[in-house]
Every structure is written in structure tokens, then in C-alpha cells.
Amino acid sequence: MHLHRFEKIWLMLGAGGLALFILLLCVNAFAMGMAPPSNMEMIDPKKVAETPPFDKPGLKQVGDKEYDAYMTAFAFGFSPTKMEVPVGSTVNFHVTSPDVIHGFQIPGTNVNFMVMPGHINSATYTFDKPGEYLIICNEYCGAGHQVMATTIIVK
Amino acid sequence: METQTNSPEKKKGHKQTGPQTEQENLKGTFAAVLIVGGIILLSWFGVFGLFLERA
Amino acid sequence: MVIARKVDTDRLPSTVARPAARLGLSYIWVAYIAFGLAAIAGMVQGMVRGGIMELPSWTNYYQILTAHGVLMALIFTTFFIVGFLLTGVARTTGGSLHKTALGWGWAGWILMVVGTLMAVVTILMNEASVLYTFYAPLKASPFFYIGAALLVVGSWFAGFAVFASYRKWKKENPGKISPLFVFMSVTTFVMWIIATLPVAVEVIFQLIPWSLxxxxxxxxxxxxxxxxxxGHPLVYFWLMPAYIAWYVCVPRIIGGHVFSDSLSRLAFILLLLFSIPVGFHHQLMEPGISAGWKMIHVTLTLIVVIPSLMTAFSMFAIFETTGRKKGGIGLFGWLKKLPWTDVRFFAPFVGMLFFIPGGAGGIINASNQINAVVHNTIWVTGHFHITVGAAVALTFFGVSFWLIPVLTGRTLTRTANRMGMVQTVFWAVGMFLMSFAMHTMGLSGAPRRTDYTTYMDHPTALGWMDYQRVMAFGGGLLFVAAILLILILVYLTFYAPKGYTEYPIGETEKEQQVPRLLERWPVWIGLVAFLIVMAYGYPIMEQIHHQAPGSPPFKTW
Structure with a gap:
């Protein structure tokens, strides 16, 4: 098989570029701890309401300016409905669903993951700027999907 | 026929075409694919930048 | 050999015999009926999301969204692809399909039409507003899933028609390398059949018993x-036939030659190998799959970019060599020599241009953690509208402008050609505006698959509204283009003047050596199986052994 010289160069540049992407992604994911949300914990979706800590969804302070947010995403809302943290707080979100698949996204941040029945998914974010952050469901979950949202207030 | 067979005289034909194709002027093609590569690199680093900024 | 030559002189070199033409036309018209309905749904959706209109109470956004997605992405594409490939295989294996191939072809058509009707009826009854990805535990009517299964099995039959023609050609031409069009069609259907096996398992062994x-x-x-x-190879099932048109038909249309026979085949083999073991890059933000396995699929995904880089080079090379032969000089002077007023070239060319940002966006989507920026935002919708909705669709439109006349024995008149050009421009501008707005909005977090909402007038969501109006405007232009397209195709089917139209099949300029290895199917299928086992074997075993407690069905619409 015969390759034109320019095509050889092009394919080498292309493969090199892709290899660079892979390298950067690996370093960023595994050495800098920014791998995508891949929580392996499981839960019975039919018993979410009676399984701690999801029986009492809410914020739990776990350190100086660090919180665990145990939340449920259901058709069509999130629980708890009200959350407030001081500026500079780090919040570890842990979310599960008692019914269908939902999404969990805070626009303008990297918090964006799937909430699946039977699984718990997590992400961490440090809120350095004050404001009322929108939390939305970004996976179609039924007729009321577009109203499924809440906020977290950072003061 | 569509492309080729492996009969001996056609193999001869191929030997002649090899170097000829090598000289084909493809600088425009090369420039064009480099532009494509540039677009890929720019947009990828753009969104990667956004990701790092939002972390 | 002698017999083959006799057949060739008996008829014009580039037509398709009546029975195969009738089969092809039947597939293509089902495709365009689905396309027309889907276009209406798409336009309505754009208007609703743009805040321009509200839906009556007897329907809802998600029902229309499901109709749009199923009809466009599954029905239009699959029917068109089968019609295009079957007629192309007929054209390049002597002008007709033999009885066995026709039998498989019609059996497939019947199954696919029945499946389509079942799915469409359940969607109209609001029993299947689960979108075209039908994620459990949203539960549609069992008939929706059975319809989907019939559609898939029908497409396998169409694949068997291609394989049967290929085998017949091989028998009649021992020791010869198959025509490029046939080779690519076989590769596409091998890929498709392997890739649809898992979804068939999902539908037959999981969804149907559960929904019943x-x-x-x-x-x-x-x-x-x-x-x-x-789901990901599905994307390549859309793309590969477009690549066939680019590699094989476009060179002939512009009066040039196939750039490299072997490299074209190699690109298709690479697509076959690497388009399948990559599915986790659609599940990057999910729990239950470890970060390591995600990265493995991401790496394999980026490898499948290589055949597309090869394709980019080949396309420009075809254009440059042809343009230079026609007197084009300088670095880009050859571009001026291309047939810009011929819609058969113009439409797929515009499609190729869309594929440049489309491909770049695809690499971003597949880039592991970076996916968090765009996951489930409307950026993704913008992405697949410029890939399948522009690159692939414009190519299919461009093909239709000559394929339908070939099949009906009519001609693409100058006026129809001009209307096709207008149609292409409308589609391209509409798609550009819509997808540009979608990409931009997506980067600022606007979700996909969501009815009009301001999230209680939250400032973040209010910031998306202007873009949503641009999106709706683009959708309006697309709808105009869709109507125009249907009108042109009706004209070409029933009213255009009778005459000879060429089925354009490009050839290499000189004889080229093609490595035999490229046609050793057991080698490639073995390698595909190996890659699949490597990429999926362990994760799927884990998902079965350590499964989360199961989910009952829900109907939340």
C-alpha cells in the first residue's frame, strides 16, 4: 500500500495530536485527581427513603468549610430543596434516585453527572464565589423534567 | 472493471504509476488538512481550558 | 469474464435494473416520508423551546421529541442507507440484484416497515415518550420495543442481501478484488450486524420481558x-454510507478519480475495528463504571479518529488532483475548478465542511473528564445536528438528487438542480444558525432534551433565551429546506422528464495494487471480536455479577 509523503506526515501529526490529548487527559485524570465521576457504591432504589443517609437528605458539615450533601433526585425534584453554605466551602455531592434516571448539573461548573437508580454518584466542588447556583436535572425523566431544579445558596 | 486485477501486465502498470503518484502535487491538500488539524487543536484546547477554569 | 462483458454492452453502463431499482426506491421513499414527518416535529420543537409557541394540551414536548428522534435518527437514516447501498451494490455487480438478494431485500423492507409502524403508533398514542434512546426504567409499550427489534432484524436481512450479492460476484469473478462500493457496503453491514447484536439482546432479553x-x-x-x-457504532452506520458517497461517487461527479483504492478500503477496515469497542465514552459521567475502563474506551475512541483523518486527506486530494487537471494553479487555485453549480457535488461538499467542526466537537465529547463541560447539554444536540443532520444528511440529499432519477429512469433537470442548490443553502444556513446557538448555549450549561423553561426565572437560564430564539429561527429555515427537498424529490420521482441518468461510480486513475489481506473477512471479524472482548468482556461480567438491585418500570409522562 502506497502513501503519499504528505499523507504520511499528516497522519503522523494527527496520531501525535491524539496521543497528546490522551496523555493530557490521563495526567489530569489520574495524577491530578480530576477523573470523571465514577462512584461504584450501590443502593436499593426501592428502599432509598429508608436507607441512611438518604432517609434524611441534607447537608452535613464534615470539616472546616467542607460539607457532604446527601441528595435524592426524583421525578420531578431534588431533596433537600434548600441548601446554604458559606463562600469558599467545599461540597461533596452524593446523589441517588428512587425512580428513573436523572441528571445533576450545576451550570458554569464541572459538576455534571448521571444519577441512576441502584447507584450513588458523587462530585465535589468548591464554591469560591457567592451567589445562588442553579442545580438542574439534565437527563430526560418525564413530563415534568423541565421543572426539575433547585438551588444552592453560597453566602 | 472497477479497480484492478492481479494479472501480471497490470502489476507492471502499477510499478510505473508508483513514482508518478509520489510526485503528484498535493500541497493544497496538505495545507487544507493542516487547517483542519488546527481547528481540532484550537477547539479541543479551548474546551479543556474551560474545564480547568471551572474546576 | 466474457459473459460479464456481454452483459455490460447490453445495457448502458451505469443503470440499475428495474427490480433492484423498485426495491431501492421503496426504501428511499419510506426514508423520506419519515424525514418529512420528523421535520414537522423538529420545527415544532424548535418553536416551543424558543418560546415562540406553546403546544396544545393533547400533546407534549417529549412526545414530539421522541417522534423527531426516532423518525430522523433511526427510520430515515436506516431506510435511506439500505436503499442507497443495495442499489449501489446492484450497479457495481453487473447492474442488478439476483433473486436471493431481492428476496432478502424485500423481506427486510417488510419487517422494517412493520417495525416502524409499531413504533410510530405507540409514539402517537403517547405510550412511548421515552426518546430514541429509550433508557430504562422509563417504560414504553412493549410494542415500541418489538417494533424496534423488527426494524433491526429487517436491517440485518438487507445486510444479507448485500452479502449474497457479494458472494455471487466473488463466484463469478474468482481471484479478483471486489468493486470498492461493494467492499465498503459489506464492511458497513458487517459492522452494523455486530453492533446491533447487543441492542437486540437488550431489547429481547431485558426490555420486552420487563415491559410485559x-x-x-x-x-x-x-x-x-x-x-x-x-449506540456509538450506530453513528458510524450513518457516517460510513456518507463516506462511500464521498470516496466512490463524488470523484466521478466532479470528473476525477478515486484517490487510493487500498487506502479507502483500509479506512473502512479501521472503522469496522474501532467504531465498536468505544461505548463508555457515552457513559463517562455515570456511576458504576470505573475511571480506568472509561479511559480505555476513550483511548480506543480517539483511535477511530484516524480513518476520518485519512478521509479528510483523501477528499482534499481528490479535489486537488481533479482541480489541477482542469487547470487550477497555486496553493488553492484548484478549488475554483470544482463544479460548484452541480448540486450532486455541492450538497455533499457542504456536508464535508460541516464534518470539520463536527469531528472536532466529537473529539471533545469523547475526551473523558472534559465531557463534564458538555455532557447532556444542548451542545451535544448541536454536535449531532452538524454531524448526522448536516454532514450525513446533506450527503444523502446530494445522493438522492441523482439516485432517484436513476431509479425512476428520469433526469435531474437544470431547474431541479438549481432548486437543489437553493435547498442545500437553506439547510446549511439553518443548520449553521441552529447548531451554533446550541453549541454556545451548551457551553454555558443549557440542558438538552428539555421543554421550554426559565427555571423560575433564574438569571443563568434567562441568559439562554436569546440563543434559543436563534435556534428556533434556524429550525424554521431547516423546515423550509425540508419542504423544498420533498417537493424536489416528488418531482424527480413522478414528473421529471424521462431519460438516462448516470449512477456515478468513480474509479482509480491507474490500476492500483490492493493487498489481498483487506478482503480476508475472518481476520477482521476475529480482530473485532478480540477488541470487543477486551473492551467489554470484564466490565459486562462485573455488571452481571455485581449488579445493583433492579429497577421496576416507570411511566413518568
Whole structure:
């Protein structure tokens, strides 16, 4: 098989570029701890309401300016409905669903993951700027999907 | 026929075409694919930048 | 050999015999009926999301969205692809399909039409507003899933028609390398059949029994993995026929030659190998799949970019060599020599241009953690509208402008050609505006698959509204283009003047050596199987052994 010289160069540049992407992604994911949300914990979706800590969804302070947010995403809302943290707080979100698949996204941040029945998914974010952050469901979950949202207030 | 067979005289034909194709002027093609590569690199680093900024 | 030559002189060199033409036309018209209905749904959706209109109470956004997605992405594409490939295989294997191939072809058509009707009826009855990805535990009517299964099995039959023609050609031409069009069609259907096996397993063994109430719960993780095992190669099932048109038909249309026979085949073999073991890049933000396995699929995904880089080079090379032969000089002077007023070239060319940002966006989407920026935002919708909705669709439109006249024995008149040019421009501008707005909005977090909402007038969401109006305007232009397209195709089918139209099949300029290895199917299928086992074997085993408690069905619409 015969390759034109320019095509050889092009394919080498292309493969090199892709290899660079892979390298950067690996370093960023595994050495800098920014791998995508891949929580392996499981839960019975039919018993979410009676399984701690999801029986009492809410914020739990776990350190100086660090919180665990145990939340449920259901058709069509999130629980708890009200959350407030001081500026500079780090919040570890842990979310599960008692019914269908939902999404969990805070626009303008990297918090964006799937909430699946039977699984718990997590992400961490440090809120350095004050404001009322929108939390939305970004996976179609039924007729009321577009109203499924809440906020977290950072003061 | 569509492309080729492996009969001996056609193999001869191929030997002649090899170097000829090598000289084909493809600088425009090369420039064009480099532009494509540039677009890929720019947009990828753009969104990667956004990701790092939002972390 | 002698017999073959006799047949060739008996008829014009580039037509398709009546029975095969009738089959092809039947597939293509089902495709365009689905396309027309889907276009109406798409326009309505754009208007609703743009805040320009509200839906009456007897329907809802998600029902229309499901109709749009199923009809465009599954029905239009699959029917058109089968019609295009079957007629192309007929054209390049002597002008006709033999009885066995026609039998498989019609059996496939019947199954696919029945499946389509079942799916469409359940969607119209609001029993299947589950979108075209039908993620459990949203539960549609069992007939929706059975319809989907029939569609898939029907497409396998169409594949068997291609394989049967290929085998017949091989028998009649021992020791010869198959025509490029046939080779590519066989590769496409081999890929398609392997890729649809997991979704068939999902539908038949998981979704249907569960939706009938036979099994009370479903393994969500497994169902999603099986779906995306199929879902990404589905994208390549759309793309590969467009590549066939680019590699084989476009060179002939512009009066040039196939750039490199072997490299074209190699690109297709690479697509076959690497388009399947990559599904986790659609599940990057999911729990239950470890970060390591995600990265493995991401790496394999980026490898499948290589055949597309090869394609980019080949396309420009075809254009440059042809343009230079026609007197084009300088670095880009050859561009001026291309037939810009011939819609058969113009439409697929515009499609190719869309594929440049489309490909770049695809690499971003597949880039592991970076996916968090765009996951489930409307950026993704913008992405697949410029890839399948522009690159692939414009190519299919461009093909239709000559394929329908070939099949009906009519001609593409100057006026029809001009209307096709106008149609292409409308589609391109509409798609540009719509997808540009979608990409931009997506980067600022606007979700996909969501009815009009301001999230209680939250400032973040209010910031999306202007873009949503641009999106709706683009959707309006697309709808105008869709109507125009249907009118042109009706004209070409029933009213255009009778005459000879060429089925354009490009050839290499000189004889080229093609490595035999490229046609050793057991080698390639073996390698595909190996890659699939490597990429999926362990994760799927884990998902079965350590499964989360199952989910009962829900109907939340």
C-alpha cells in the first residue's frame, strides 16, 4: 500500500495530536485527581427513603468549610430543596434516585453527572464565589423534567 | 472493471504509476488538512481550558 | 469474464435494473416520508423551546421529541442507507440484484416497515415518550420495543442481501478484488450486524420481558452498556454510507478519480475495528463504571479518529488532483475548478465542511473528564445536528438528487438542480444558525432534551433565551429546506422528464495494487471480536455479577 509523503506526515501529526490529548487527559485524570465521576457504591432504589443517609437528605458539615450533601433526585425534584453554605466551602455531592434516571448539573461548573437508580454518584466542588447556583436535572425523566431544579445558596 | 486485477501486465502498470503518484502535487491538500488539524487543536484546547477554569 | 462483458454492452453502463431499482426506491421513499414527518416535529420543537409557541394540551414536548428522534435518527437514516447501498451494490455487480438478494431485500423492507409502524403508533398514542434512546426504567409499550427489534432484524436481512450479492460476484469473478462500493457496503453491514447484536439482546432479553411484566425489574447498568455498545457504532452506520458517497461517487461527479483504492478500503477496515469497542465514552459521567475502563474506551475512541483523518486527506486530494487537471494553479487555485453549480457535488461538499467542526466537537465529547463541560447539554444536540443532520444528511440529499432519477429512469433537470442548490443553502444556513446557538448555549450549561423553561426565572437560564430564539429561527429555515427537498424529490420521482441518468461510480486513475489481506473477512471479524472482548468482556461480567438491585418500570409522562 502506497502513501503519499504528505499523507504520511499528516497522519503522523494527527496520531501525535491524539496521543497528546490522551496523555493530557490521563495526567489530569489520574495524577491530578480530576477523573470523571465514577462512584461504584450501590443502593436499593426501592428502599432509598429508608436507607441512611438518604432517609434524611441534607447537608452535613464534615470539616472546616467542607460539607457532604446527601441528595435524592426524583421525578420531578431534588431533596433537600434548600441548601446554604458559606463562600469558599467545599461540597461533596452524593446523589441517588428512587425512580428513573436523572441528571445533576450545576451550570458554569464541572459538576455534571448521571444519577441512576441502584447507584450513588458523587462530585465535589468548591464554591469560591457567592451567589445562588442553579442545580438542574439534565437527563430526560418525564413530563415534568423541565421543572426539575433547585438551588444552592453560597453566602 | 472497477479497480484492478492481479494479472501480471497490470502489476507492471502499477510499478510505473508508483513514482508518478509520489510526485503528484498535493500541497493544497496538505495545507487544507493542516487547517483542519488546527481547528481540532484550537477547539479541543479551548474546551479543556474551560474545564480547568471551572474546576 | 466474457459473459460479464456481454452483459455490460447490453445495457448502458451505469443503470440499475428495474427490480433492484423498485426495491431501492421503496426504501428511499419510506426514508423520506419519515424525514418529512420528523421535520414537522423538529420545527415544532424548535418553536416551543424558543418560546415562540406553546403546544396544545393533547400533546407534549417529549412526545414530539421522541417522534423527531426516532423518525430522523433511526427510520430515515436506516431506510435511506439500505436503499442507497443495495442499489449501489446492484450497479457495481453487473447492474442488478439476483433473486436471493431481492428476496432478502424485500423481506427486510417488510419487517422494517412493520417495525416502524409499531413504533410510530405507540409514539402517537403517547405510550412511548421515552426518546430514541429509550433508557430504562422509563417504560414504553412493549410494542415500541418489538417494533424496534423488527426494524433491526429487517436491517440485518438487507445486510444479507448485500452479502449474497457479494458472494455471487466473488463466484463469478474468482481471484479478483471486489468493486470498492461493494467492499465498503459489506464492511458497513458487517459492522452494523455486530453492533446491533447487543441492542437486540437488550431489547429481547431485558426490555420486552420487563415491559410485559414477565420480569419485575431490570438491570439498568447492563441495559445502558448494551445500548451504548450499539449506540456509538450506530453513528458510524450513518457516517460510513456518507463516506462511500464521498470516496466512490463524488470523484466521478466532479470528473476525477478515486484517490487510493487500498487506502479507502483500509479506512473502512479501521472503522469496522474501532467504531465498536468505544461505548463508555457515552457513559463517562455515570456511576458504576470505573475511571480506568472509561479511559480505555476513550483511548480506543480517539483511535477511530484516524480513518476520518485519512478521509479528510483523501477528499482534499481528490479535489486537488481533479482541480489541477482542469487547470487550477497555486496553493488553492484548484478549488475554483470544482463544479460548484452541480448540486450532486455541492450538497455533499457542504456536508464535508460541516464534518470539520463536527469531528472536532466529537473529539471533545469523547475526551473523558472534559465531557463534564458538555455532557447532556444542548451542545451535544448541536454536535449531532452538524454531524448526522448536516454532514450525513446533506450527503444523502446530494445522493438522492441523482439516485432517484436513476431509479425512476428520469433526469435531474437544470431547474431541479438549481432548486437543489437553493435547498442545500437553506439547510446549511439553518443548520449553521441552529447548531451554533446550541453549541454556545451548551457551553454555558443549557440542558438538552428539555421543554421550554426559565427555571423560575433564574438569571443563568434567562441568559439562554436569546440563543434559543436563534435556534428556533434556524429550525424554521431547516423546515423550509425540508419542504423544498420533498417537493424536489416528488418531482424527480413522478414528473421529471424521462431519460438516462448516470449512477456515478468513480474509479482509480491507474490500476492500483490492493493487498489481498483487506478482503480476508475472518481476520477482521476475529480482530473485532478480540477488541470487543477486551473492551467489554470484564466490565459486562462485573455488571452481571455485581449488579445493583433492579429497577421496576416507570411511566413518568
Amino acid at each position: 411484566g414477565i420480569s419485575p425489574t431490570i438491570n439498568i447498568m447492563l441495559s445502558r452498556t448494551l445500548f451504548w455498545f450499539f
